Amino acid sequence: MNDTTIITNSPIGQHLDAIGESKPASYLMFNKKKIELVAKITIGRGADNDVVVDNKLASRHHALIQKIKDTYFLKDEGSTNGTLLNGTSIPKDKYVKLSPGDRITIGNMTLVIS
Numbered sequence: 001m002n003d004t005t006i007i008t009n010s011p012i013g014q015h016l017d018a019i020g021e022s023k024p025a026s027y028l029m030f031n032k033k034k035i036e037l038v039a040k041i042t043i044g045r046g047a048d049n050d051v052v053v054d055n056k057l058a059s060r061h062h063a064l065i066q067k068i069k070d071t072y073f074l075k076d077e078g079s080t081n082g083t084l085l086n087g088t089s090i091p092k093d094k095y096v097k098l099s100p101g102d103r104i105t106i107g108n109m110t111l112v113i114s
Helices: 011-020
Strands: 027-030 033-036 040-044 063-068 071-076 095-097 103-106 109-113
Touching: 040 103
Parallel strands: none
Antiparallel strands: 027 033, 027 109, 040 063, 063 071, 071 095, 103 109
């Protein structure tokens, strides 16, 4: 008798397996606007950033989101007041993996990965 699992061999199992996979993040929510995630997004108070945070607690070049392979990472660019990911301060100049639903806080502004 052939012992197979429902996950790998049946159409129902394959469908359950497919919907169980997490979908990759595709955009950033900021001020009720969707910003499509691209290879690199700069965030800060300076007008030359992709996402401009109008807040005195934000540094001119505060943080960046970078795509490496198929995953997005957040990096604090040595900001004065730091960057929070889900309420926890991230280390400066280190890449931290992002997941859908993550909340990035810069000053009093919150950006959500969706």
